[in-house]
Amino acid sequence: MKDKKGSIIALICLSITFWSCRGNDQTETSKTHAVHGNRAGAYKGYLAINADLKQRVFPEQDIYIFLQPSAEGPLVRLLGGFSDLGSSNKFMNGTPNATNMALWVLMAQNIAKHIADQCAYARIEHKEAYASYEGRKIKINSDMKGLLAGICFLGIEPKADMLISLSQGLWMQVVGFEAPYSEFEAFRDFFLLNEDRLSGRNRVEAMMLAMLLNPYYLLEQ
């Protein structure tokens, strides 16, 4: 009787495995097919990332300026967003491809550089003590500024416990709980073990870039 039950369970498990592995249009045709309709795996889009970074990093500045001069410019549309034309309200440009990845890389790099530039002001208390971008002084979230006051000055060979602690603070400030802890562990270990001997400023730039281009940060789950 037990053997029979075990065989039935095995058969059911095998069937489920076979069913989930079988080819069908969803898996065998273009992988872009899978992200249509259900937005999991698509970009969160410019507005979502903008809202997130406004809350965590840039309280008074929309992030479009890190890609183009005007909020109404076309490039942010290529980062994923809803169109409101016709009878349907469709999310467009949400599927990652080489072109929109290039734009996300460009934006992330510009943001990362700008945050790193803040290192020069991180320990200055004055209310105007922020780096400029394209002629505009961009205020940084006060918690972020506090973190930068530490992490920017870690030096080329920082103490491990200080690096771990500050990098976790930075990770929580930017990524929060968007990504699983294992992603932070990979992030932490990379910067702990990285032999590139980065200065404090350059390390901040690299950390920001790594966080902003993490799929858990950019994609819907």
Next chain:
Amino acid sequence: MRSGNINRRAFGKLSFAAGVLPLTFGRESYGKNEQKDDHFFLQVIIGSGMDQSYMFDARPLELTQAGKYSNYLGQEPDVWETKSGGKTLASPLTRPLKHLADDITIINGVHMAQDFAGHGQNLNYLLSGNPFGGNWFGPYISQKASSSLDFLQMGILPDSTLKNAGNSLNLSAKDAGELAVAMRSVPRIHDSTLGQFILNRMEHASRKKGPFSKGSHLMHQGLLGQTKLKSYFARMHDLEESSYRPSSSVHGSMNVVSKYFRSGFTNSVIFAPFHYVDTHDAKSAKKAPELYEAIVSDIKEILDFLKNSPYDESRSLLDVTTVCIASEFGRTMGQKSKPVDDTGTDHNPLANSIIMAGKNVRTGQVIGQTDLQTIEDFENVSKVHKDRDKDLLSVMGLPYDYSLGRTDIDARPEHYDSSHYIHFANIANSILSNFGISSQRMWKKEINSSIPAPSIPGLFK
């Protein structure tokens, strides 16, 4: 000594030629695609339902005078004739296209989405063969040619649901310019230690099943594709613009199309210049003459641009591009209980008109025909037509004999059999065959059928 001098001089001249000539040749060439059989596809969509009576399926004024067919132009149609014997009644508004009569083929009486009259359903059908949305065949053309981008879309198609649009760009001409500028600033990160770490996280996230993993995989591939992507934009930057300067607003867009084709970035484009053709109300329907004057102008400029713009030293863009110009359906003759001189027009998926041009198209033909051409025809309407349009507000494509390759103008079928008509599926499959796309991608003759719709004999060479 003398012969040595001559040899040195000759050698010097040869070296100079060998060094300079390729540079000169390279600068003057219009960009060379590495493909052996360069073949591109341009789908022009004038969205929202063009009125075929103001184009290539016109009607004599006697129908207007009899209260059957609204005609705000108020002129008799021209007889549109081609050297190869193609013939139809065309609105005088099409006269600017007359010089292209032997460069285009007109297909009249094309049935669209069966049993659906909505914009979205018919646009989906036009693009995918499925009124509920599906895959457009443009990406197959680009993928077969190993282009980086599946397709470029210029203009908005608000009601369409394409499932394979993930690797596409939707840009205006101005957007394309800004994108090209931005591309020059994109940093190269993927071959640094940090870049490898970033790629590693994307690859790690892509290992499981599910849409998030697939998205991560696409990010990974996208990042790896940066070098190739930048090379396309660099090539576009080096390509000279066509010296042909149409006067209309399509010029900027066509230059982008030209660059995207000539750089090899993509092999498929959807171009949807906006014209308000959804003239349900009488007020907008009365503006039809100026509306279709503008549409004809755009079509003329698109085709003239392709014809007069070089692809390479020996071929024009039209020589290497198959062009399909369509709307998602035609329009009715008028509206119920409205006088023909004060009526709007509604959707008519029973009679669409398609223009084909370019590479491999057997041009100068008129294929297909609609019914209700004369007053007498209204007394002799098929049962099939009456079943679908009891008020006789629409013209309907006549049955087409695929074995003979011609319209069966005398047929008055009792029952509707889709295989007896020209549907856009037949045209799509003709295009797919022309590009050598796998028969697995062929559109079915009906949604629930497993049988592919036959190609139209003689549409392509």
